[in-house]
Amino acid sequence: MNTGGAHASNHVSLTASLQQVQPLRHTPAGLQVLDMHLTHASTGQEAGGQRRIALEIKAVAFGIQAETLARQALGSLWDFQGFLAQGRNGKGVVFHIQEFQPHQF
DSSP states (O other): OOOOGGGOOOOEEEEEEEEEEOOOEEOTTSOEEEEEEEEEEEEEEETTEEEEEEEEEEEEEEHHHHHHHHTSOTTOEEEEEEEEEEOGGGOSEEEEEEEEEEOOO
């Protein structure tokens, strides 16, 4: 299995809204963690035609990002940057948020 090494890339930029936010929790080391679900809807081109794109994805933020997102309104729209990783216990995919800012219309 080729894991990609130093030349692999895993960077995601996603405009999405806060759909569901769990209570802020802390790791055993005391770092704040926020588990959430994000929703995205847009249109894009695929195979020469226009396609409606809609998804919900699990996401997590740590530290100051977790604290800040925990105070935001459900349904608010943000531009997120981060990476994808396998979820706990190897279940599903989780978007790890590293940066975010309010979406500019």
